Amino acid sequence: AQSVAQPEDQVNVAEGNPLTVKCTYSVSGNPYLFWYVQYPNRGLQFLLKYITGDNLVKGSYGFEAEFNKSQTSFHLKKPSALVSDSALYFCAVSPLGGGATNKLIFGTGTLLAVQP
Amino acid sequence: NAGVTQTPKFRVLKTGQSMTLLCAQDMNHEYMYWYRQDPGMGLRLIHYSVGEGTTAKGEVPDGYNVSRLKKQNFLLGLESAAPSQTSVYFCASSYGQANNQPQHFGDGTRLSIL
Numbered sequence: 001a002q003s004v005a006q007p008e009d010q011v012n013v014a015e016g017n018p019l020t021v022k023c024t025y026s027v028s029g030n031p032y033l034f035w036y037v038q039y040p041n042r043g044l045q046f047l048l049k050y051i052t053g054d055n056l057v058k059g060s061y062g063f064e065a066e067f068n069k070s071q072t073s074f075h076l077k078k079p080s081a082l083v084s085d086s087a088l089y090f091c092a093v094s095p096l097g098g099g100a101t102n103k104l105i106f107g108t109g110t111l112l113a114v115q116p
Numbered sequence: 117n118a119g120v121t122q123t124p125k126f127r128v129l130k131t132g133q134s135m136t137l138l139c140a141q142d143m144n145h146e147y148m149y150w151y152r153q154d155p156g157m158g159l160r161l162i163h164y165s166v167g168e169g170t171t172a173k174g175e176v177p178d179g180y181n182v183s184r185l186k187k188q189n190f191l192l193g194l195e196s197a198a199p200s201q202t203s204v205y206f207c208a209s210s211y212g213q214a215n216n217q218p219q220h221f222g223d224g225t226r227l228s229i230l
Contacts, residue, residue, distance in 0.1 A: 042224075044206070044221045103161055
């Protein structure tokens with residue numbers, strides 16, 4: 001079965017420290033991968049995507065993600081966390097082929113808490 | 117810059133009642149989606165549409181119906197609400213296919229079924 005796993009329900013980090021939010025996936029073929037962020041009482045906002053090419057993808061608000069095919073991972077990173085980065089982060093993968101090109105599979109989300 | 121607008125923002129229903137959730141986008145997007153968000157389960161696709169007049173089932177379509185009579189609107193209907201449908205519902209739209217285009221989300225409809 002095709003799936004996305006975010007193994008940490010919550011990640012705590014001090015402001016100014018680097019952060020990593022983990023994501024692993026299980027899909028056939030070469031997937032397209034996404035990160036979205038959700039602030040309280042708001043819809044999801046697109047952060048970045050990996051389609052092909054360079055394994056390090058840069059996105060909005062200073063975030064980046066590293067695609068690792070051998071480990072089937074797509075971890076979200078930021079060199080220096082801000083309190084305003086505190087939010088719920090979702091990894092998503094699009095399986096390839098047929099009608100599946102119109103669907104995203106979302107992980108269960110990771111709550112990032114940045115302490116001042 | 118309205119983007120994706122969902123109506124209503126909150127609603128409480130009794131079991132067996134019906135209602136329609138409205139979604140409107142002003143970005144001229146072809147693709148539209150309805151998701152539900154439940155604690156610990158992420159977002160699950162209910163139905164989606166690849167253009168005006170078309171609809172298709174997603175991961176959890178049972179108990180819901182949809183219509184896309186106009187390109188800018190995507191309606192989600194609950195014919196006979198059940199407590200299991202208590203959730204936060206999100207509408208999204210995208211310019212192209214979900215596998216390579218970002219989706220733009222509304223702020224959600226919080227629905228409680230008593």
